[in-house]
Amino acid sequence: MQISLIAVGKTDSKDLMNLMETYQKRLQHYIKFNFMVIPDIKNSKNLSEAQQKTKEGELILSHIQSSDHVLLIDERGKQFSSLSFSDFLQKKMNGGLKQLVFVIGGPYGFSDAVYARSNGKVSLSSMTFSHQMVRLFALEQLYRAFTILRNEPYHHR
Numbered sequence: 001m002q003i004s005l006i007a008v009g010k011t012d013s014k015d016l017m018n019l020m021e022t023y024q025k026r027l028q029h030y031i032k033f034n035f036m037v038i039p040d041i042k043n044s045k046n047l048s049e050a051q052q053k054t055k056e057g058e059l060i061l062s063h064i065q066s067s068d069h070v071l072l073i074d075e076r077g078k079q080f081s082s083l084s085f086s087d088f089l090q091k092k093m094n095g096g097l098k099q100l101v102f103v104i105g106g107p108y109g110f111s112d113a114v115y116a117r118s119n120g121k122v123s124l125s126s127m128t129f130s131h132q133m134v135r136l137f138a139l140e141q142l143y144r145a146f147t148i149l150r151n152e153p154y155h156h157r
C-alpha cells in the first residue's frame with residue numbers, strides 16, 4: 001500500500017518544512033509515502049470562500065484515482081487513539097488497498113465535491129488547527145502508528 005497526503009497551499013515556514021521533512025523521512029522507512037501540495041489559488045482575494053474551496057476541490061480531486069480510499073483530515077471526523085489508528089492502518093494494508101489518500105483542506109476547509117468523493121473523515125482533535133500545522137501533526141501520527149505496529153519504543157503506552 002502507498003499512503004499519500006495531499007495538502008492545500010505552500011508553507012513559507014522553514015521551521016515547519018524542516019520538521020515535516022524529518023517526519024516524512026522517518027515515515028518512508030516503513031511505507032511508500034508521497035506528500036503533495038496543491039498550489040495556492042491565484043487571485044484568491046477576488047474569490048469568495050466558497051469559490052476558493054471549489055477551485056481547491058477541483059485540484060484535489062484531479063489527483064485522486066478511482067481506486068483510492070480517500071480520508072479527509074477534518075475536525076468533524078472520527079477520533080482515533082494512536083493505538084486504534086495504527087490498527088486501522090494495519091487493516092487497510094491487510095485488505096490489499098493500493099493507495100490510501102489523506103487530504104488536508106485549505107483555510108476554509110473542503111468543498112462539497114471533496115466531501116462527496118471521500119470515504120471518511122479523521123479528526124485529530126475537536127479544536128481547529130491551522131491548515132499549515134495540521135500537515136505536521138498528521139505526519140507525526142502516521143509515523144507514530146508505524147512505530148506502534150513495529151513495537152518500536154517511540155510511543156509510550
Ligand SMILES: C[S@@+](CC[C@H](N)C(=O)[O-])C[C@H]1O[C@@H](n2cnc3c(N)ncnc32)[C@H](O)[C@@H]1O
Binds near residue numbers: 072105106123
Ligand atoms: C483552518 S482549518 C478549516 C476550518 C474550516 N472552518 C472547516 O470547517 O473545516 C483547515 C484544515 O485544517 C484541517 N484541520 C484543522 N483542524 C483540524 C483537526 N482538529 N482535525 C483534523 N483536521 C483539522 C482540516 O483539513 C481543515 O480543512
